[in-house]
Amino acid sequence: MRDQARAVVIGAGICGSSVAYHLTELGWREVVVLEQGPLHGGTTSHAPGLVGQLRSSVSLTKLLMQSVALYRTLRAGGEPGFQEVGSLRLASSAARLEELKRQAGFARAVGLEAELLGVEEAHRFFPLFSKDGVRGALYLRTDGSARAPILARAMAEAARGRGAELCPGTRVTGFGTSGGRIREVHTSAGPIRTEVVIATTGIWSPVIGRLLGMAVPLVPFQHQYVLAGPFVELRGPGTLPNLRDPDRLVYFRQDGDCLVVGGYERDPRYLEEEIPSRENPTVLPFDRKRFESLWSGGETVLPALRGAGRVKEVNGLESFTPDGEFILGESPEVKGFWVACGFCAHGVSGSGGVGKAIAEWIVSGESPLNLWQMDLRRFAAHTRSRRYLRERAAEVYRTYYDVSYPGEERESARNLKLSPVYPRLVQLGAVFGEKSGWERPNWFSSNEKLAEGQGWPRPAGWAGRAWSPAIGAEHQAARERVALFDETSFSKMEVSGRGALGFLERIAANRMDRPVGSVTYTQMLNGRGGIECDLTVTRLAPERFQIVTGTAFGIHDLAWIRSHLPEDGSVEARDITSSLACIGVWGPRARELMQAVSENDFSGDAFPYLTAQEVRLGEVPARALRVTYVGELGWEVYAPTEYGLRLWDTLWEAGLPLGAAAAGYRSIDSLRLEKGYRYWSQDIHSEYHPYEAGLGFAVKLDKGDFIGRAALERAKAEGLSRKLSCLTIEEPSAVALGGEPILLGSEVLGRVTSGGYGYTVRKSIAYGYLPVERSKPGTRLEVELFGTRFPATVEKEPLYDPKGERVRG
Numbered sequence: 001m002r003d004q005a006r007a008v009v010i011g012a013g014i015c016g017s018s019v020a021y022h023l024t025e026l027g028w029r030e031v032v033v034l035e036q037g038p039l040h041g042g043t044t045s046h047a048p049g050l051v052g053q054l055r056s057s058v059s060l061t062k063l064l065m066q067s068v069a070l071y072r073t074l075r076a077g078g079e080p081g082f083q084e085v086g087s088l089r090l091a092s093s094a095a096r097l098e099e100l101k102r103q104a105g106f107a108r109a110v111g112l113e114a115e116l117l118g119v120e121e122a123h124r125f126f127p128l129f130s131k132d133g134v135r136g137a138l139y140l141r142t143d144g145s146a147r148a149p150i151l152a153r154a155m156a157e158a159a160r161g162r163g164a165e166l167c168p169g170t171r172v173t174g175f176g177t178s179g180g181r182i183r184e185v186h187t188s189a190g191p192i193r194t195e196v197v198i199a200t201t202g203i204w205s206p207v208i209g210r211l212l213g214m215a216v217p218l219v220p221f222q223h224q225y226v227l228a229g230p231f232v233e234l235r236g237p238g239t240l241p242n243l244r245d246p247d248r249l250v251y252f253r254q255d256g257d258c259l260v261v262g263g264y265e266r267d268p269r270y271l272e273e274e275i276p277s278r279e280n281p282t283v284l285p286f287d288r289k290r291f292e293s294l295w296s297g298g299e300t301v302l303p304a305l306r307g308a309g310r311v312k313e314v315n316g317l318e319s320f321t322p323d324g325e326f327i328l329g330e331s332p333e334v335k336g337f338w339v340a341c342g343f344c345a346h347g348v349s350g351s352g353g354v355g356k357a358i359a360e361w362i363v364s365g366e367s368p369l370n371l372w373q374m375d376l377r378r379f380a381a382h383t384r385s386r387r388y389l390r391e392r393a394a395e396v397y398r399t400y401y402d403v404s405y406p407g408e409e410r411e412s413a414r415n416l417k418l419s420p421v422y423p424r425l426v427q428l429g430a431v432f433g434e435k436s437g438w439e440r441p442n443w444f445s446s447n448e449k450l451a452e453g454q455g456w457p458r459p460a461g462w463a464g465r466a467w468s469p470a471i472g473a474e475h476q477a478a479r480e481r482v483a484l485f486d487e488t489s490f491s492k493m494e495v496s497g498r499g500a501l502g503f504l505e506r507i508a509a510n511r512m513d514r515p516v517g518s519v520t521y522t523q524m525l526n527g528r529g530g531i532e533c534d535l536t537v538t539r540l541a542p543e544r545f546q547i548v549t550g551t552a553f554g555i556h557d558l559a560w561i562r563s564h565l566p567e568d569g570s571v572e573a574r575d576i577t578s579s580l581a582c583i584g585v586w587g588p589r590a591r592e593l594m595q596a597v598s599e600n601d602f603s604g605d606a607f608p609y610l611t612a613q614e615v616r617l618g619e620v621p622a623r624a625l626r627v628t629y630v631g632e633l634g635w636e637v638y639a640p641t642e643y644g645l646r647l648w649d650t651l652w653e654a655g656l657p658l659g660a661a662a663a664g665y666r667s668i669d670s671l672r673l674e675k676g677y678r679y680w681s682q683d684i685h686s687e688y689h690p691y692e693a694g695l696g697f698a699v700k701l702d703k704g705d706f707i708g709r710a711a712l713e714r715a716k717a718e719g720l721s722r723k724l725s726c727l728t729i730e731e732p733s734a735v736a737l738g739g740e741p742i743l744l745g746s747e748v749l750g751r752v753t754s755g756g757y758g759y760t761v762r763k764s765i766a767y768g769y770l771p772v773e774r775s776k777p778g779t780r781l782e783v784e785l786f787g788t789r790f791p792a793t794v795e796k797e798p799l800y801d802p803k804g805e806r807v808r809g
């Protein structure tokens with residue numbers, strides 16, 4: 001074994017093999033793959049290998065499509081590891097059929113072939129299923145079945161052919177670090193010096209993470225399947241497509257003249273004991289009793305299973321995460337240490353694309369795709385707790401095959417992070433949603449009565465499920481009177497030190513060198529000009545800045561900032577979220593309200609737009625920022641957390657005579673859509689640059705160099721090919737949820753990034769990237785919702801207050 005390597009991959013399962021394959025493909029030669037047991041002997045050794053590509057997020061679907069593209073080409077010992085048999089997803093309930101219609105649209109919008117079939121047509125593809133209760137099916141022709149060990153072997157051998165060294169029987173026992181960077185891997189065969197380590201260690205990843213004091217939030221669950229048969233019906237040429245019937249919790253895959261029968265039972269079992277570090281603990285004794293519910297669901301779908309033999313029974317351990325998404329990326333704490341794990345029973349489907357993305361990310365320094373949903377930097381501190389992990393991951397597993405309604409809230413592990421205002425929110429009838437552990441009001445049931453007689457339509461179908469007329473009433477309060485928003489959950493950071501200004505000028509696209517007290521909206525870009533962070537920066541002192549970003553984005557954004565800090569210690573970046581409560585006060589009467597409780601001057605001259613001041617509201621010392629995400633006059637008020645409740649009470653009491661209403665996050669979404677304010681992770685992210693996102697006003701090319709500047713200059717010179725555009729859908733009750741295709745005839749032009757109803761403009765609004773030549777206001781297009789096309793028109797944006805008079809007033 002080498003004693004020095006460019007990169008060390010830990011684990012020779014399908015994921016580690018893929019990472020080694022792609023790193024060597026990109027020209028890295030000295031790559032060492034360490035495997036404690038035999039090659040490809042972990043969870044990879046017993047996966048039945050259904051490869052499905054369609055998932056709810058664009059990036060994940062793209063990763064899975066890349067896997068299939070690669071798997072088609074791989075062979076080991078002359079044997080192919082992938083068979084393109086296609087897949088069928090049955091709908092055995094009305095809700096599921098709706099979901100399939102939505103998925104068919106989404107698939108088209110991301111360029112994946114998918115076809116909605118009637119029962120008879122589907123039956124012709126898979127004549128063994130009972131048509132009883134089945135209402136339709138989604139057919140994906142390019143899905144398939146994999147033999148994971150063959151694929152892993154093919155990739156590992158290709159990597160070896162390009163210079164990688166494979167070391168079975170070599171266990172990683174520790175690491176050497178210095179200066180916050182990985183320097184050495186300790187193994188049972190001696191140390192290896194390296195500056196890049198990728199842990200593709202499946203269920204062992206938390207153990208590996210702990211060697212570095214780092215949390216990898218996944219839980220091993222028992223996942224079972226049976227190989228049933230043989231069936232005479234399966235003898236002969238051809239292979240049936242894979243079949244899933246999520247309403248019956250089961251999946252099937254033909255294997256010779258037998259069938260794999262597996263699924264997601266309602267009473268999942270996680271591994272109770274500590275993850276063993278022995279060679280291969282991933283196979284456990286089969287639990288027949290627990291498999292019963294899946295078997296009987298299987299018999300309902302495939303009557304041929306009744307009385308069928310069982311050739312093999314497998315109980316394997318597989319990693320699940322608290323949000324059902326993969327865990328990818330570099331540790332924010334230890335530079336050069338990467339993880340790729342937490343595959344939630346999709347590691348075979350995912351590994352091809354994951355290995356490619358991770359390798360490109362390592363080699364180029366930037367993620368090629370927007371991998372935010374899978375990013376290691378999305379986890380808040382409580383996700384390190386075993387209790388939280390187990391509770392939430394069990395809910396993810398249990399509900400894995402449930403119809404997935406956007407905006408639906410999780411039930412387990414709630415009430416973790418509470419704002420000081422929480423008791424008042426409860427008294428006002430807040431209906432809470434959860435974000436990163438925070439309980440946040442979606443709306444207040446007490447406001448429903450304010451909506452009477454307004455005539456806002458209830459959004460049709462799914463968009464009308466988690467909905468209340470109170471959302472409209474709260475929106476209206478902000479537009480016409482004044483609304484109070486508890487925004488304590490916002491992520492807040494402070495960047496300070498003698499080099500702070502220079503550092504922020506280099507990392508942000510907008511100008512930071514503005515007078516103390518300025519508030520600046522800015523993006524932080526990657527080298528391609530893609531938007532990595534979207535935030536507001538307040539200059540508190542010449543070299544001290546407060547940065548505010550979305551509730552869920554704090555860890556990610558802080559990690560991005562820290563990863564660019566100068567090494568001389570001249571700048572410090574720290575999270576200050578817990579130290580400050582935040583209340584948004586917005587609406588035409590916001591000034592009156594602030595003035596009513598304060599001796600400070602809130603007039604337009606004394607307190608202009610995009611400035612901040614230290615003030616007192618009642619007895620409460622606070623920092624007020626004149627800024628808005630709803631498009632109205634007003635302030636974000638930050639106060640030390642212990643004053644938060646008093647701050648709310650002070651504002652609330654003074655606000656009541658002015659018609660103040662408490663307002664929740666769903667009204668913010670409606671308000672910001674009317675104003676065209678972008679939402680990072682949906683409308684904008686690392687794959688889009690500010691010009692195409694319509695944020696050119698926040699880019700200052702003339703301020704000197706900054707990260708992404710060269711790419712933006714190129715983009716400007718080349719001209720835009722696509723543009724984030726605002727559409728309104730003709731039918732006001734047809735409300736897009738995100739991901740729906742935007743069409744011109746049969747051509748898919750783009751997909752909806754954000755959708756919602758605008759209660760002031762009384763229109764259904766949808767944003768999406770369109771080719772520039774189709775983005776002219778007045779262009780007539782269509783948006784497809786649940787299989788129905790609705791006429792839509794490209795609008796000049798923003799729809800509300802285009803001159804910004806309300807905000808500056």
Ligand SMILES: Cc1cc2nc3c(=O)[nH]c(=O)nc-3n(C[C@H](O)[C@H](O)[C@H](O)COP(=O)(O)OP(=O)(O)OC[C@H]3O[C@@H](n4cnc5c(N)ncnc54)[C@H](O)[C@@H]3O)c2cc1C
Nearest residue numbers: 011013014015036042043044047050172202316347348349
């Ligand atoms: C019953 C079952 C059914 C499944 N069905 C499907 C399916 O149909 N489709 C699908 O896409 N996915 C499926 N999966 C999931 C899939 O099998 C896994 O996600 C995938 O195999 C994970 O691969 P991996 O390379 O990340 O992990 P593994 O294959 O577990 O590899 C990790 C390797 O790391 C090694 N390692 C750990 N610690 C150390 C150390 N300290 N030093 C050196 N080496 C170490 C281990 O020995 C192991 O070989 C299924 C899983 C199960 C259990």
